[in-house]
Amino acid sequence: MLILDELPFRHVEGEGFMRFMRVVCPRWVEIPSRRAVARDCFSLYVKEKAQLKSALEGQRVCLTTDTWTSLQNLNYMCLTAHFVDSDWKLHKRILNFCLVENHKGETLGKAVEMCMLGWGISKVLTVTVDNASSNNLLIDFLRRKTKNRVGTILQHEFLHVRCCAHILNLIVCEDLKEMDDSICKVRNAVRYVRSSPSRMKIFQQCVEKEGIKCKSVVCLDVATRWNSTYMMLDGAEKFQKAFERLEEDDMNFLSTFRKGGSDKGGKDRWKHLGPPDMDDWDRVRVFVKFLKLFYNATLRFSGSLHVTANVFFLELILLQNAISQMCEKGDNSILSNMAAGMKRKFEKYWGNFDNSNMLLYVAVVLDPRYKLKFVKFWVGTCYEANKGKELLKKIKDALTRLHD
Structure with a gap:
């Protein structure tokens, strides 16, 4: 119990625990001390370590x-x-x-x-x-x-x-440093709602009035973690109508942003941007759709209870195609610029095959669902002819040397 629930050894000497044990097991008079429990835990650790060492x-x-x-x-x-x-x-x-x-x-x-x-x-x-x-x-x-x-x-x-998940994190984080105003406006709106219980209560009333059935709550992101920014935007977008009603029901909501309206630059400008308007929410929906690709890929790369090496190449191709499509769309300049920046960084981290571990491609070839034909098809589709030939040569060479 102490190990599973991460309880301190002194827990066994607490009055509450002693009363509990007297009820569930009256015959157990001598409850072990914290030192006895510590010795038992260490003995268990030694035993488990020996078993793991034998398994390894x-x-x-x-x-x-x-x-x-x-x-x-x-x-x-x-x-x-x-x-x-x-x-x-x-x-x-x-x-x-x-x-x-x-x-x-x-x-x-x-x-x-x-x-x-x-x-x-x-x-x-x-x-x-x-x-x-x-x-x-x-x-x-x-x-x-x-x-x-x-x-x-x-x-x-x-x-x-x-680590593929870490590289994805670098690609997205570097691009989000040039933060769009729309994201800052949503962040400031969420920060306002979560800043006090009274403001949260008014916001919940707005949610009820708008008939929003979503059970989740708005969450504030962490500046150093882009996935938290994605979750903040994804959650806030569902409450768009509630934020719009908040402008009418809470006069302090608008006045908070207007305080910094005269500041044209510096940190204060970011603090007082908002509230988000219709255009901002449209941009947020586009951001969420785009970041979701990286978020899902990160989850698949980060799996520890199943093999992930064989999904690397497929995820790489899907992301590369998605970024290329976003670059070609001229209807949203912000998204196009964001995708163009990510494409450059994508090439920086994965464009140089000398920095790639060929075992990740070998794992795809050995997967009966894909094999070498799958790799050949996508290499021919996504890379220039010379670059594609170079990658295929490296993969075949790695396969041959591993077999020999």
Whole structure:
């Protein structure tokens, strides 16, 4: 119970827990102390670790790393292993969650190497990392230290996998920095509604008057996470009529925005943009439709309970086609400019095949639903002739060398 519910060890010494146990089990007089519970939890940890180490023995695993800095300015790294057991079941297990001195590549590489040694892992197929320069050094360190070990495939040529979800995040975030006024207006309207219980109550009354049956509530986004901006716009768009009625029912709503009306630039201008009008809501609907493609692709890329390597190429093609179609549409200049910026960044991250891991394409070829013909068709459709030939040559070469 303590582990599942993430309760502190002192929970067993609380008066409420003791009363509860006296009711459900009167015969249990001596409830263990926090120290006894801590010892039991550690014994369980040792037992589970031994079982996992036994399960990993001889397995070829794929590793993923995640790093971040806490509010206390402490650096953390999480290392996760993905492997298929003898019954062909995919498993995901966190191997290490630890403090690291810094986020330098060699520091992280040493931490990963020590973890591999501790778990007895010798066969690593890939290491998936965020698209950061420090992670290039991490991969170089691991490749240098482990490329000659028994069971290594082609001296770790395919070790480095750049996280597709992180690359999508970079593509969208860089483009949303040039934030459109319409998004700011919606953000300010949502911020106003959520700023106090009384304002939220008035807004809920507007929702009822307009007969909106949506059970969700408007949410404010986080500046550093574009997916939260998508969810904010997607949620707010459903309450368009309620926001329009709020202009009539709450006089403070309009006056809040008018306070900054004379400011032509700077931070204050963004704070007082609004409220959104009909044109703004039309733009928001277009934004939501466009961002939904990236949001759904990110969810599919981020799946950990099923294999995702074989869906990479298909998702890449779908996104590339969607961006190209948006660029060609001249009826919305903002969307066209946004799509053009994303297309340039798309080419930057995925246009250079030297930075692509051919195992992701090999996985598509080995998928019986797609095979090499599927790849040939879409490569011929989406790439220039010379570029397409270059990619197909790399894929076939990788297949041949892996087979040999």
